Amino acid sequence: MKILVSDDVSEKGVELLRQHYDVDVKINLDEDALVACIGEYDGLVTRSMTHVTKRVIDAAVKLKVIGRAGVGVDSIDLKAATERGIIVVNAPTSNTIAATEHTVAMIMAITRHVPQAHNSLMSGEWDRSSFTGIQLQNKTMGIIGVGRIGSRIAKRMQAMEMKVIGYDPYIPEERFKQLGMESVDLDTLLQNSDYITMHTPLTKETRGMISADEIAKMKEGVRVINVSRGKVLDIFALAEALKSGHVAGAAVDVFPEEPLTKEKNPFLGMTNVVITPHLGASTIEAQIGVSVDVATSVIAALNGEPVTSAVNMAPIPANIYTTIHPYFDLMEKMGIIGVYLADGPMKEISVEYTGELAETETGILTTAVLKGALNPILQDTVNFVNAPEVAKSRHIAVKEVKSQDSDTFLDAVTVKVATDKGQHRIVGMLFNKTEAKIVEIDEYRVDFTPEGYLLLAPHVDQPNMIGQISTILGQAGINITGMQVGKTTTTGTNIMAIAVRDDIPNDVMLKLKAIDGILDMNLINCNLHND
Known part of the structure; x- marks a missing residue:
């Protein structure tokens, strides 16, 4: 088998591939050049500079796997790859340690005024009294979002002899116990933490979750860190709290709009804040990690082994695919709508099929619903391979119902998302086998395209x-x-x-x-x- 590496990835991953296959490295190929040569390769490894279009995939007559050395796959036509049965894999976790360690660096920087003291000394001053810090020992660290990064922050802060508390409505109590930390509600965390660090994805619940009102609930002298998503934190409210002294220090790596311009930077001239230009994943090791991880997944895919980092599904029999493939986007979007409507942690997701879908294999469509419902609330990438296991680990029951009886619509799909507070219901249909519509939400008749x-x-x-x-x-x-x-x-x-x-x-x-x-x-x- 032959592999084409079309972007500048770490040599470590290329070396790993060469232990198993013939590997060609051809950088900066435009679409025409890629189309001209891709037909001889069984695997393709890319980064963001290579655009794997439908035209490229149509020419890739031998291609079995595309590996993206990174997280985002916007540069790859997933639909075209899936239709051809080509597995697309990425490296979703390789920046975890980098982001964790950058957070720790930011915490230490604002605790001991490291950048400010450095700048003072470099300007010819010798000023020790202005940069007296505090100790982390016996302080309380509040972590908002206890996923793969937040949980690692917890371990490191416990090693610094801090008390660690966390808020994450999607993490079961058992996980908190395993981490040796206390699960609290958001207000309790805000009121009791000496340090507050955020590690959440951007969702309906987390967008703007730390605004002026939440900052006002924090204890005097708190220190705030954000290395997650820029829109989680109101940086202008934070700047005002830093000026008033209510917040003693802050460290921010991500911003609502990037790049952060001088005109929109509320921290200019302030000495009690450390800001960095989105460096959370910028380490040599992380770049090596994504290269090695994607090479490992490519090798597994070509060996016919399970690939947990796949971002699409395995090939589907042609007769089943013809029936179900128009529904994929609709199903995933119904899952997205369901989680946005949910009034708390999801306990059960039920998918009911009527009409022609009730007579065919629909497991992958149910997985699409899970993918849609879980991706907006988790930092970990959820795909067609791991979505059922992720739902199981979150204690979410999944039910599939098939019926030829419908009170309102034939050939419809009904998704029900249940929480402790109740249930929400979404009904979707395809008109003319192509036009996706949401036709009911709860008891309300609607008619809109989910875009x-x-x-x-x-x-x-x-x-x-x-x-x-x-x-x-x-x-x-x-x-x-x-x-x-x-x-x-x-x-x-x-x-x-x-x-x-x-x-x-x-x-x-x-x-x-x-x-x-x-x-x-x-x-x-x-x-x-x-x-």
Whole structure:
């Protein structure tokens, strides 16, 4: 077998591949050049510079696996690869240690004023008194998000003799006990932590979760660290708290908009903050790690072994694929909508198939629902290979029901997401076998294409509700692509479903929620999570 490496990846991974196969390294190939040569290769290893288009995949007559030396796979046409039965693998965990250690470095930097003292000495000063620090010993570290990075932070901070507490509604109590840390709610963490560090994905729940209100709940002299997602933390509210002294120090590696420009940097001139330009994964070892990890997965795939880092599914028999392949995106998006509607940790996901889908193999479609529901809430990449196991590890029951009886729609799929607080129901259909539609949410009849962002707004049935919402969105430059209004089961109330093309900033959401008569406002990101 032959492997083509089309991007500059660490030689360690290339050496590993060469122990098993003939390997050619050809860098900076454009689409035409890649199309011309790809037909002779069984495997392809890329980074972000190589675009593996449908045209490339169509020419790859021998290709069995594509390895992405990194996390994101936006440069690879997953749909085309899946249709050809080509396995696509990535390296989702290789930056874990890098991000963990960068967090520790940031914690130490703001604890002992390392950058400030360095700059002072380099400018010719000898000023010891201005840079007196504190000790980590016996302080309380609060970790928001106890996944693969947060859990490693916990171990390292425990080694520094800190008390560690954590908030993560998606981690079972048993896991907290294994880590030797206490599980608390968010308010308790904010009020009792000397240090607060964030390690969450960007979701409905985490977007803007640390704003001025949450910062006000923190104890005086707290130190705040964010090496997760920029939009989790309101950096402008943090800057104000640093100026007032309520927050003693902060370390920030990620920002709401990157690159961070001088005009949008609220920390300029401040001496009690350390900022870095998104360096969490920037280590030599991490770059070697992604190369070696993806090489290992490519070798496993070519040997016909299970590949846990696959981002698509194994080949499907042609007769089954013809029936189910139009539903893949719809199923995943229904899972995404379900988790956005969930009122707490998911306990059960049920998928009911009617019509033609009830007569065929649908396991991979149910997996697509799980992938959609789990990817927005987890740092770990969830794919068609590992989604069932991830759901099991999160104690989420999965049920599949097939029926020819339907109260409303034939050839429909119903996804039910249950939590301790209740259940939400989403019904989806394909019109003309191509056009995906959501036709019911809970007891409400709707009709929208699950693309972009969707605002669901139950409200009092009174004049000018549509006008007020439209005005606020228009003033913010946000285009409305569709809108529906229907009655709810509560007398005197309606629900509005508004489709918009772009994300809605937190300040605009606050204005919308403040409209008199709005009972709730839920922004759902219907876009697929491919990294």
